[in-house]
Amino acid sequence: MAELPLPASETRPVLSEDTQTFVxxxxxxxxxxxxxxxxxxxxxxMEITPVPLAPAYIKGIINLRGQVLxxxxxxxxxxxQVEAPRAYNLIVRTEDEERISFLVEKIxxxxxxxxxxxxxxxxxxxxxxxxxxxxVCQLPERLLVILNVREVLQDSG
Numbered sequence: 001m002a003e004l005p006l007p008a009s010e011t012r013p014v015l016s017e018d019t020q021t022f023v024x025x026x027x028x029x030x031x032x033x034x035x036x037x038x039x040x041x042x043x044x045x046m047e048i049t050p051v052p053l054a055p056a057y058i059k060g061i062i063n064l065r066g067q068v069l070x071x072x073x074x075x076x077x078x079x080x081q082v083e084a085p086r087a088y089n090l091i092v093r094t095e096d097e098e099r100i101s102f103l104v105e106k107i108x109x110x111x112x113x114x115x116x117x118x119x120x121x122x123x124x125x126x127x128x129x130x131x132x133x134x135x136v137c138q139l140p141e142r143l144l145v146i147l148n149v150r151e152v153l154q155d156s157g
Contacts, residue, residue, distance in 0.1 A: 018115040022137075022146065024108030025090060027075045028082040030127060031108060033137075033146050040091040040099060042107055055155075062089065062101055071101040077152055078132055094149060111144065113137050118146070 022033035048060040057077040075082040086103035121133040134148040
C-alpha cells in the first residue's frame with residue numbers, strides 16, 4: 001500500500017520512541033502519577049463507611065457497583081500536610097489484582113513521557129518518603145512523582 005505524501009508543514013509523529021503513560025493527580029503542591037495500567041477508574045468522592053480499629057489513613061470502605069473497596073487517604077498515608085479536601089476516588093489495581101480506592105485532592109492529566117525521562121528517585125524528595133516513590137520524571141515546570149503502590153499499601157506497623 002502506497003503512503004500519501006505529507007504536506008511540508010506536517011511532521012509524522014515519532015512512533016519508535018518508547019514511552020510510558022501516567023494518570024496524574026495532586027496532593028497539595030505535589031504532582032503524583034500512577035502507570036495508566038494500574039488505574040481502573042476515577043470517581044467523585046463516594047460515600048465512605050468507616051471501619052473501626054483501622055489505621056488512621058484507612059478512611060473506611062466504599063461500595064463500587066457491589067464490590068467493597070478499602071479507601072486510603074493518600075495524603076495522610078504519605079504524611080503530607082494537605083488542607084484541601086480529597087474530592088476524588090482514584091480506583092487502582094494492585095499487583096494481586098485487588099482493587100483499592102485512593103482519596104486524592106484533584107485529578108491532573110494523562111501524561112505520556114519518554115521512558116528515558118523516567119528515572120530512579122533521588123535519595124531525598126521534599127515532603128515524601130523515598131520508600132513510597134517508584135520513579136520520578138522531571139517535567140518542564142515540576143517533578144512528577146510516580147508512586148510505589150505496593151509500598152503505600154504495606155502496613156506501617
